[in-house]
Amino acid sequence: MIRFDNVGVRYGLGEEVLSDLCFDIKPGTFQYLTGASGSGKTSLLRLLFLSLQPTRGNISIFGKNAQALDRTELPAIRRRIGIVFQDFRLLDHMTLYENVALPLRVRGYEEASYRRDVIDLIKWVGLADRIDAFPQVLSGGEQQRAAVARAIIDQPELLLADEPTGNLDPALARRLLRLFIELNRSGTSVVIATHDLSLMEQHSARRLVLESGRMEVYD
Numbered sequence: 001m002i003r004f005d006n007v008g009v010r011y012g013l014g015e016e017v018l019s020d021l022c023f024d025i026k027p028g029t030f031q032y033l034t035g036a037s038g039s040g041k042t043s044l045l046r047l048l049f050l051s052l053q054p055t056r057g058n059i060s061i062f063g064k065n066a067q068a069l070d071r072t073e074l075p076a077i078r079r080r081i082g083i084v085f086q087d088f089r090l091l092d093h094m095t096l097y098e099n100v101a102l103p104l105r106v107r108g109y110e111e112a113s114y115r116r117d118v119i120d121l122i123k124w125v126g127l128a129d130r131i132d133a134f135p136q137v138l139s140g141g142e143q144q145r146a147a148v149a150r151a152i153i154d155q156p157e158l159l160l161a162d163e164p165t166g167n168l169d170p171a172l173a174r175r176l177l178r179l180f181i182e183l184n185r186s187g188t189s190v191v192i193a194t195h196d197l198s199l200m201e202q203h204s205a206r207r208l209v210l211e212s213g214r215m216e217v218y219d
């Protein structure tokens, strides 16, 4: 599904922040992306979401060469990927319900066909009483759960999540982890960037570990 061959990234004229990355992500797999702060996890997620171009090497994603993609092809590829950004990126002028439903609306589905699913997922992430609230009045943890719900509502083929449990207490973190595991069981490949050792201990999975810009893979 995704293949990195000798991928390197530098910002501007600086040193490479990622070097010689060679790994793949197979359909239906679950992996953690881990490493110290500044080791390049967010940069790697940006490569996977095609919002950052490598400075060398090749990335193949859903069978296409990422560097050769036409701008017009990007939206269709991104629709196959759900992403939870570290800063959530909810849309301020939309309610929680509207934010979570957005990927389905963009696809042109009728609201009647998804309303129940959106409400059920919002309940599952524990935000039923905030369903009509706007993002500005939500706490960091509530925004994080809303961002997770939006990323998974459309059952993407690939889910990328940047520290998705960073603002949550342990019980909520466990609940979200269960959600990611269920999503994975239904076929989505999951990549969770995290520092959270206790999260990784709860569900053992492949680890992609970044250190000094290089990756070690522990299957």
Ligand SMILES: Nc1ncnc2c1ncn2[C@@H]1O[C@H](COP(=O)(O)OP(=O)(O)OP(=O)(O)O)[C@@H](O)[C@H]1O
Pocket (backbone or CB within 6 Å): 011, 017, 035, 036, 037, 038, 039, 040, 041, 042, 043, 044
């Ligand atoms: N837009 C940018 N311009 C210049 N340097 C950048 C940029 N984004 C990231 N970097 C640098 O690249 C390196 C990797 O950063 P990145 O955010 O990918 O790491 P991270 O592992 O996600 O960190 P954290 O866990 O703290 O979020 C850091 O040295 C950072 O300063």
